[in-house]
Amino acid sequence: MNQLRRTFLKSTGAAGTVAVAIAAGLLKPGQVLAAEWNKAAFDATTTADAMKGLGAAGATESKDILIKAPDIAENGAVVPVEVTSKIAGTTSIIIFVDKNQNPLIADFELSNGADGYISTRIKMASTSHVKVVVKAGGKAYTASKEVKVTIGGCGG
Numbered sequence: 001m002n003q004l005r006r007t008f009l010k011s012t013g014a015a016g017t018v019a020v021a022i023a024a025g026l027l028k029p030g031q032v033l034a035a036e037w038n039k040a041a042f043d044a045t046t047t048a049d050a051m052k053g054l055g056a057a058g059a060t061e062s063k064d065i066l067i068k069a070p071d072i073a074e075n076g077a078v079v080p081v082e083v084t085s086k087i088a089g090t091t092s093i094i095i096f097v098d099k100n101q102n103p104l105i106a107d108f109e110l111s112n113g114a115d116g117y118i119s120t121r122i123k124m125a126s127t128s129h130v131k132v133v134v135k136a137g138g139k140a141y142t143a144s145k146e147v148k149v150t151i152g153g154c155g156g
Contacts, residue, residue, distance in 0.1 A: 042104050054133070060140070064141070067145040072149075076126070083132050093116065097125075125149075
């Protein structure tokens with residue numbers, strides 16, 4: 001069978017299925033790609049304003065949030081970050097970078113008893129604190145770690 005024909009038939013079938021789901025009201029086009037996002041928090045220029053927009057102002061420091069990130073990042077464009085929350089009932093993990101133009105990096109929503117763990121790569125403009133806010137049981141908890149960003153990997 002011609003590979004191009006097979007690919008065309010698969011694509012047509014998938015598009016038809018999505019069209020039927022939209023027509024039946026099972027999918028709403030605005031919800032297909034992402035849930036509603038908090039524009040005020042993502043457009044904030046300070047960490048405090050972004051936290052306020054997310055309802056996490058006044059978060060309590062916690063040692064139950066573990067942040068695994070390099071002490072020195074040689075490339076600020078791809079800084080690996082892992083966050084583990086040992087707080088029971090974690091529903092959200094939010095990452096901020098204080099010195100970025102827009103400090104709110106990501107807001108991960110966890111549901112149905114998912115483990116409080118995320119792993120991602122973030123972009124950092126310069127040496128800064130990576131701040132994490134965890135929401136659990138209607139309360140907000142925070143932890144932070146400084147990550148130094150170097151140019152050319154020569155320390156800094």
